[in-house]
Amino acid sequence: MKFKQQYASLVSRWHFVIIARSEPHRSNRMLSAEITELLKPIQQFLHCETPQGWLVEAEKPDNLSVLLHDHLICELKAAQSAMYLIRRYAVDEQSADALLQWLKPYEDFTYRQQGDWQSLAGLSLKKSMLPKANNAYSQSLIDKMVLLIKEELHHFYQVLEVMAEQGIVYSKITSSRYAKGLLRHVRPYEPEAMIDKLICGAFIEARSCERFAKLAPQLPKRVGDFYISLLRSEARHYQDYLTLAEDIAKQDISERVAFFAAVEAELILSADADFKFHSGLPA
Numbered sequence: 001m002k003f004k005q006q007y008a009s010l011v012s013r014w015h016f017v018i019i020a021r022s023e024p025h026r027s028n029r030m031l032s033a034e035i036t037e038l039l040k041p042i043q044q045f046l047h048c049e050t051p052q053g054w055l056v057e058a059e060k061p062d063n064l065s066v067l068l069h070d071h072l073i074c075e076l077k078a079a080q081s082a083m084y085l086i087r088r089y090a091v092d093e094q095s096a097d098a099l100l101q102w103l104k105p106y107e108d109f110t111y112r113q114q115g116d117w118q119s120l121a122g123l124s125l126k127k128s129m130l131p132k133a134n135n136a137y138s139q140s141l142i143d144k145m146v147l148l149i150k151e152e153l154h155h156f157y158q159v160l161e162v163m164a165e166q167g168i169v170y171s172k173i174t175s176s177r178y179a180k181g182l183l184r185h186v187r188p189y190e191p192e193a194m195i196d197k198l199i200c201g202a203f204i205e206a207r208s209c210e211r212f213a214k215l216a217p218q219l220p221k222r223v224g225d226f227y228i229s230l231l232r233s234e235a236r237h238y239q240d241y242l243t244l245a246e247d248i249a250k251q252d253i254s255e256r257v258a259f260f261a262a263v264e265a266e267l268i269l270s271a272d273a274d275f276k277f278h279s280g281l282p283a
């Protein structure tokens with residue numbers, strides 16, 4: 001009995017020591033009621049939760065660099081796909097050129113490693129966007145997507161700030177299977193192609209939010225706090241994509257949304273040897 005008591009006391013002391021030693025670098029915070037509310041529709045929209053196996057991998061300090069690198073690329077990809085959508089479908093030629101110029105320094109840094117990251121602070125769109133003629137949904141697409149690009153590019157810069165603070169130097173990485181796995185199901189004719197791309201965009205945004213919330217309590221405090229701050233703007237993005245898809249389709253798109261929800265869940269739950277921000281179950 002005495003041994004049992006001593007053992008229990010020792011275990012509880014060890015437990016305390018382990019917690020005390022592991023807590024300082026963790027953000028160790030519960031999600032606030034506001035964030036929990038924000039997440040509810042996102043969790044309902046997604047067909048599965050991020051599996052525990054992925055979170056275990058994501059918590060490993062050695063994986064912080066790849067997580068932030070891939071997240072950084074996701075922010076740029078989000079800006080690029082929003083830009084692609086308005087260049088392809090909504091704006092006149094001169095506006096399309098101005099959009100390309102806006103993103104160029106970010107792409108030069110990311111893909112060609114030209115320039116230093118601090119020089120990306122405060123870059124802005126130099127021209128107001130003019131809609132293509134004869135296009136009923138152009139203005140709404142432009143308004144939503146220009147705001148979204150601004151936010152994503154700001155997030156891109158913020159990820160670089162966090163990386164610098166964590167002592168992580170940017171280098172090129174390969175992209176994960178996730179976005180490609182969704183986009184290969186896009187129908188090859190219009191306007192269905194555009195509707196499908198918008199639905200894919202909604203899933204990528206929603207999954208990012210769900211993972212920010214899961215990761216926030218597990219990562220170093222600075223990164224966790226940053227992920228909570230991102231949730232506030234990202235939580236609206238998936239709705240923006242869905243609303244645009246519905247507006248353009250002018251009919252119920254729930255069947256197509258359910259199709260992509262199943263594809264997305266399969267990408268999240270199936271084995272994936274390449275650990276990334278949106279990867280599947282670590283193999």
Ligand SMILES: [Fe+2]
Nearest residue numbers: 075151152155
């Ligand atoms: Fe973002």
Ligand SMILES: [Fe+2]
Nearest residue numbers: 078205234237
């Ligand atoms: Fe976003």
